[in-house]
Amino acid sequence: MARVTVEDCILKIPNRFELVLLAAQRARNISRGEELTLDRDNDKNPVVALREIADETVSLDGLEQDLIKSLLRAPEPEPVEEEVIDLIATDENIFGVMDVSDDAAPEGAGLEDLSPDDIEAAIAAELGGGGRR
Numbered sequence: 001m002a003r004v005t006v007e008d009c010i011l012k013i014p015n016r017f018e019l020v021l022l023a024a025q026r027a028r029n030i031s032r033g034e035e036l037t038l039d040r041d042n043d044k045n046p047v048v049a050l051r052e053i054a055d056e057t058v059s060l061d062g063l064e065q066d067l068i069k070s071l072l073r074a075p076e077p078e079p080v081e082e083e084v085i086d087l088i089a090t091d092e093n094i095f096g097v098m099d100v101s102d103d104a105a106p107e108g109a110g111l112e113d114l115s116p117d118d119i120e121a122a123i124a125a126e127l128g129g130g131g132r133r
Contacts, residue, residue: 006019006050008050009053012056013060021067023046025067026063027046028045029063029066030045030048031045036052037057037058
């Protein structure tokens with residue numbers, strides 16, 4: 001078969017949308033290095049994929065599973081212990097990151113020396129806010 005047409009493949013996969021999805025997945029698999037089941041005959045990957053579908057030399061179920069796997073979203077990773085520790089308020093991660101003005105946090109003042117209003121004012125000053133909302 002020198003040329004492949006959609007009509008050759010429609011007999012195997014009646015839904016044209018599904019045909020396009022599966023042929024595109026097979027073409028991607030070929031470009032990733034999977035072995036061809038037919039001779040290339042100087043054809044590009046999408047044409048080879050359509051020829052393989054028309055000649056039934058590839059598993060349509062396998063292609064469908066590859067397609068589903070490629071479209072799945074990976075779950076968000078759980079935060080590592082270091083990220084969780086950064087969420088805990090300490091002198092180091094509050095004053096080490098923020099440029100606190102003298103009136104909000106006096107020199108040598110620790111977290112325990114500041115009132116909640118002082119801490120809130122320092123955060124607002126760092127974020128460019130003017131105060132409470």
